[in-house]
Amino acid sequence: MRHGGGRWAALAAPGGGAAGHVPEIRHAVVDVLARECPGVDLSAAALVVTELAANVVTHAYVKPGPLDVEVVCEPDAAVVTVRGWGRGFGRSIRRGMGIGLQIVAALAESFASMASSRRRSRRAWLGRDRADRGRRRRHGDARVRILTAGSRFAKIVALDRRLRQGVLSE
């Protein structure tokens, strides 16, 4: 059975230098999902892809590096994988998920279940392969499933208490 989808590669640069790639990737992903993954909540998908790509652009690199995004349409879901290589992301995760990743966890079915376990979530996010050690470090794979049945936008999520204090982490 043929599954739709697509794959995009961009250059991520620290300091917001590659921020312009984030809307480009969002538009490309939404276009493919609209065409090939009927039923997916495009608003939720746009937000998930944006937050994950922005995370790589913001945290992964001290100098320009690759950003890969892949979308696979399954019968009941769209699976989005965002991947970067470099450093910096581990420290941000140790401080806890910021609002961007909390939104991803709230909207994406499988990421939400990973996020329920902090240890598993960290492992999943850091995702460093044994084979990669000593060579190129993998920044992290974020693989999320967005279901075609129903929208999780209706759910009100109690986000981190920092939100109420008006100090949002990245």
Add this chain to the structure above:
Amino acid sequence: MAVGEVVVERDEHAWVVTLRGEHDMSTNPSLRDALHEVFGRGSKVVVDFSEVEFIDSTVLRALAYGRKEAVEHAGHELVIVAPSGSFVRRVLRLTGIDAMLSVYQTRTDALVAN
């Protein structure tokens, strides 16, 4: 899909920050830049999202900054315009921010509210 635009205007009783299009980390100037500018002059600030198609967490952080400014400084006030059912309203509800800020259906409602 339109690139994000931020327009700052002076109303009789408030500064009005109108956003249009899509807003994320690439938008320049950002909502935070605009809020910093208008709160520097004091007064009530209305942020109008009626013509916005997309926001990400950078916009939410800007709103949190605006709320903090409004809470900590007498005479500062921050109110939001986001029609029911819009993308922005959905994100505000998802994150619980709609319970922390005054959110109105129309700019007229927001301007007359006290």
